[in-house]
Amino acid sequence: MGDARGLCAMMEPGGGGGEGPAAAAEQRQRPSLAEVVNPMQVLDLEGESVAGHLLEQQTNCDDSGSGIGKMGKLTKKVAMEKEEHGGGTAAGKEENQPPLKKQQQVGKVKKRFPDFGPELTWEEKAVSVLDIVRRYQLTEYDPKLKEFTPTRVCFCFFNMAFFDIDKESKIRPGSPIHTISKFGMLEGSVNVIAIKVTESDSGYPISIFGTVLARDKLDYRCVYLFRRDRDHPQLITSPEDTLTLTGPKRGLATKGSMYFEFNLKIKGDGATDKDFSKGFIEHDAVAYEKPLKTLELESFMSTVAFIYTPVPYAVQATLAVNFLEGLSNFTGTVSAWTTGNVENEIILYDSRVEGTETTVRNDGHVTLTRNIVAVVFKHKLVLKVCVFEGGSEVACFKFVLGHCDEECTRKKGPYVLQVKVRWTGIIAQYNRKMWERIGRFGNILW
Numbered sequence: 001m002g003d004a005r006g007l008c009a010m011m012e013p014g015g016g017g018g019e020g021p022a023a024a025a026e027q028r029q030r031p032s033l034a035e036v037v038n039p040m041q042v043l044d045l046e047g048e049s050v051a052g053h054l055l056e057q058q059t060n061c062d063d064s065g066s067g068i069g070k071m072g073k074l075t076k077k078v079a080m081e082k083e084e085h086g087g088g089t090a091a092g093k094e095e096n097q098p099p100l101k102k103q104q105q106v107g108k109v110k111k112r113f114p115d116f117g118p119e120l121t122w123e124e125k126a127v128s129v130l131d132i133v134r135r136y137q138l139t140e141y142d143p144k145l146k147e148f149t150p151t152r153v154c155f156c157f158f159n160m161a162f163f164d165i166d167k168e169s170k171i172r173p174g175s176p177i178h179t180i181s182k183f184g185m186l187e188g189s190v191n192v193i194a195i196k197v198t199e200s201d202s203g204y205p206i207s208i209f210g211t212v213l214a215r216d217k218l219d220y221r222c223v224y225l226f227r228r229d230r231d232h233p234q235l236i237t238s239p240e241d242t243l244t245l246t247g248p249k250r251g252l253a254t255k256g257s258m259y260f261e262f263n264l265k266i267k268g269d270g271a272t273d274k275d276f277s278k279g280f281i282e283h284d285a286v287a288y289e290k291p292l293k294t295l296e297l298e299s300f301m302s303t304v305a306f307i308y309t310p311v312p313y314a315v316q317a318t319l320a321v322n323f324l325e326g327l328s329n330f331t332g333t334v335s336a337w338t339t340g341n342v343e344n345e346i347i348l349y350d351s352r353v354e355g356t357e358t359t360v361r362n363d364g365h366v367t368l369t370r371n372i373v374a375v376v377f378k379h380k381l382v383l384k385v386c387v388f389e390g391g392s393e394v395a396c397f398k399f400v401l402g403h404c405d406e407e408c409t410r411k412k413g414p415y416v417l418q419v420k421v422r423w424t425g426i427i428a429q430y431n432r433k434m435w436e437r438i439g440r441f442g443n444i445l446w
Contacts, residue, residue: 124439130161138165140278144201144300151278151299153215153259158445162436169221171250177315177377177403177423187217187253187426188285189314189374192225192306193292193344194242197277199303202266207233208276210264212243216252218429220445223248225260232355233267244353244369251316251374251426258283260306262297277302285310291341309344311374315403317381318422319348319371322364326415329358330366332387339400340379346370351388364418374426377403385417 120128138152152165180186200206212226225247228234234244252258264277279299295306321334334349348370351358357367375381380402387395395412401421409418436444 121439124441127159127161127438127441127444131159134160134163142278142299144298149279149299151263151280153220153261153280155220155445158443159441160445163220163445167221169219169223169250171218171221171429173250173316173318173422173424174427174429175425177425180425180427183313183377185425185427186313186315186377187428188255189252189311189316189426190258190283190308191311191344191346191374192245192248192308193346194305194307195226195245196239196242196305196307197236197302198239198296198305199298200236200239200276201301202274202276204239205235205237206276207235207267208243208264209233209267210262210276212245212264213261214248214252215259215261217254217256217258219434222261223250223252230265230267230273235354244350244355245347246369248372251314251372251424253314253426253428254283254285256285258285260295262299262304264302264304266301275300277304281306283308283310285312292344309341311376313377314374314426315377316424316426317373317375317401318424319368319373319383320420321349321366321368321385322418322420323360323366324364324409324416324418325411326413327360327387330360330387331358331389332385332393334366334368334386335384336373337382338373338375338379339382340376342382345384346373348373381421383419385419387415 135150135154138150138154139148140151141147142149142151154160195212197206197208209228209230209232210226211224214223214225215221216223225245226243227246236243259280259282261280262277266274266276268274277297277299279297281295281297283293283295292307292309295308297304297306319336323330330349331351332349333347333351335345335347337343337345349366349368350356353369356369360366373381380400383399383401385397385399386393395415397410397412397415397417399408399410399419401408401419403423405421406423407418407420409416411417434446435442436446438444
């Protein structure tokens, strides 16, 4: 609220808060808008030659160093010529007077004011000002770019006056795949492959914490991809290291734009931390051409690469992995890809990453780091599960799962592995409470 009061103070005439006597003096010396833009000097020029003649009269200074006197003489001359032709102030005389010559029309005054339509109501003005305040609060100075820039998503075509930018998305999975009659209803999606710190102004190793999240058209709320607090940072030792992703928790959906927002910090000594990467990047679902895309965010103390694959007409595969026999702690990896994109693996579990839950529950359930994969509706999902002992691979399971496959069990040596898949469509689920209308503003994001 302090920022809002300060902004409102600056908007008031003569405002500016505590800028001091210097600002007041500058305000007194600065000409008013009416003095700079005088409507009586807005002339209706007809023809370049006349315009050039008028400009010459205004700019060529006399001996006193000013062209204003000549301009005044020109205006006076035009007025005298109007009187000679029967002009005057009476309306009747103006109707009977002959057409003015081109030189006479130079002095004809027209007041031009833009038509902004009906004046805004108090509620509409309040909504407009609150939107400005919100965008002001989301802007910071980036020392790497040497400019002020938005560090959170600022939607250009929406009013953000009342939008809770930190609220997490609560959208649930879509309808089961067998209930969808037309696949044209499916939205596009993405699979995030990796996030890498390709450049660090602090060098390596570094301990990173913070958030990376996505926003899609379903509700524009936060869908977290990476989230670690200060007490549990991730150690990055080289540009090839990737952030350990823990999301998304649902399939992302868009046929237009999707946004990825970064707020990463470096854990410092004591309570001193540094902003490492802040800002957002945009995925345009219409513009992609290649099966693998990389977007980069250069900000504050780093350059971060965001690597992902677009998925048109997507269905969501929600995975569960259970070791029914043979393991109490799972040391190994789980990865996935699709039959239409075999080169880009998605890491769902890696026991070698610090902080990974390796304990197998009593029912055999393995806690996957990620369990959502977007699949093109015409393709199949490939799942690979590898078991390690003593640093060596001792068993590897591979499943090729279609939309009709919901459960599959395999046995290899002492291990019995069960995989379950729930297939749902990624469909636009518009929230009717997402938009509000106040007066003429119907694009208020709620």
